[in-house]
Amino acid sequence: MENVLVSSLLEVSPEVSAALAAGAPVVALESTIISHGLPRPGNLDAAREFEAILAAAGVTAATIAVIDGVAKIGLTPADLERIAADESVVKVSSRDIGIAMARKVTGGTTVAATSVLAARVGIGVFATGGLGGVHRGAAESFDESADLTVLSRTPITVVSAGVKSILDIPATLERLETLSVAVIGYQTSRFPAFWLSDSGYDLDWRADSPEEIADIMAARAAFGEQSALLVANPLPAALQLDPGVLDGALEDALAVAADQGVRGKAVSPFLLDQIQQVTGGMSVGVNLHIARGNIELAAKISRSWAMRTADRS
Numbered sequence: 001m002e003n004v005l006v007s008s009l010l011e012v013s014p015e016v017s018a019a020l021a022a023g024a025p026v027v028a029l030e031s032t033i034i035s036h037g038l039p040r041p042g043n044l045d046a047a048r049e050f051e052a053i054l055a056a057a058g059v060t061a062a063t064i065a066v067i068d069g070v071a072k073i074g075l076t077p078a079d080l081e082r083i084a085a086d087e088s089v090v091k092v093s094s095r096d097i098g099i100a101m102a103r104k105v106t107g108g109t110t111v112a113a114t115s116v117l118a119a120r121v122g123i124g125v126f127a128t129g130g131l132g133g134v135h136r137g138a139a140e141s142f143d144e145s146a147d148l149t150v151l152s153r154t155p156i157t158v159v160s161a162g163v164k165s166i167l168d169i170p171a172t173l174e175r176l177e178t179l180s181v182a183v184i185g186y187q188t189s190r191f192p193a194f195w196l197s198d199s200g201y202d203l204d205w206r207a208d209s210p211e212e213i214a215d216i217m218a219a220r221a222a223f224g225e226q227s228a229l230l231v232a233n234p235l236p237a238a239l240q241l242d243p244g245v246l247d248g249a250l251e252d253a254l255a256v257a258a259d260q261g262v263r264g265k266a267v268s269p270f271l272l273d274q275i276q277q278v279t280g281g282m283s284v285g286v287n288l289h290i291a292r293g294n295i296e297l298a299a300k301i302s303r304s305w306a307m308r309t310a311d312r313s
Contacts, residue, residue: 013074035108
C-alpha cells in the first residue's frame with residue numbers, strides 16, 4: 001500500500017493515518033536504534049520484532065525516519081530495510097530535520113527528532129530505549145543532549161529506561177527539573193540507569209499501572225501542558241547487567257577515552273563501543289530487553305489513553 005501524502009516533506013502511512021483518525025492506539029518508535037544503536041544484520045530483525053510487539057498488542061506501530069528528505073511517520077518494509085542496512089544513513093536530531101529535508105538525506109531519527117515528528121501528527125505515546133542527557137564533564141564542555149530541551153516543549157509521553165550510566169545522571173535529573181519535564185517512575189520510586197534497574201537516585205512520583213499514567217496524561221492535556229511526560233521504566237533486576245561488570249567496563253572505557261583524547265560528541269559512541277567489547281556483547285542483549293520492555297509498556301499506556309480519549313468524546 002502506498003503512503004498517504006500529507007505534504008511534500010511529511011508522510012503519514014495509511015495504517016498510522018487510519019489509526020489516528022479512528023482514535024485507535026498508536027506508539028511512535030525511533031529509528032536511530034536501528035541505524036546506529038544495534039549491530040547489523042540483527043538490527044533489522046529487531047526493528048521488525050519491535051513493530052510485531054505492538055501489532056500483537058493491538059497497537060499501530062509508527063516507526064519514524066527521514067527517507068530521501070521526507071519525514072515518514074510509519075515505514076514500509078523497504079524503508080525499514082534501508083534504515084537497517086544502508087551504512088550511509090545519518091543521525092537526524094530535531095535541529096537537523098529541515099536540513100535533512102532540503103538535502104534529501106536519509107536518516108534515523110533520534111529521541112528529539114522522533115518526539116517532534118510524532119507530536120506534530122498527534123501521536124501521544126513514544127517508546128525508546130534510553131534518553132539522552134547531560135554528559136560527564138558538561139560543566140566544561142556544555143555537552144548536553146537535545147532530547148532534554150526538546151522534551152521541555154513537546155507534549156508527548158515518552159517511555160524510557162532512564163539514561164545510560166555513561167552520562168551524568170544527577171545532573172540530567174536536575175536539568176529535567178529545571179526544564180519542567182515531568183518524570184514518573186513506573187512501579188518504582190527510583191530513576192533507572194538503562195542497563196541497571198536503579199541509578200541510586202529517587203523520583204518524586206510513581207505510577208503502578210498504565211491506567212494511572214493515562215489519567216495523568218488526561219489531566220496534563222486538559223491543563224494544556226506543552227512539555228513531555230517521561231515514564232521511567234526500569235529493566236527487571238534479573239535482566240540487568242552485572243553492576244560490578246558495568247562499573248569496571250565504564251571505568252576502563254573512560255580511561256581509554258582520556259588516553260586517546262576522545263572528546264565532545266565522539267565520547268558517547270566511543271564509550272558504548274568499549275562497553276560492548278568489554279562485556280562481550282552482553283550489553284547489546286540487555287539493550288534488546290530494554291527496548292522490548294519499554295515498547296510493551298508503551299502499548300499498554302497507548303491503549304489506556306485511547307480508551308480514556310474515547311470516553312471523553
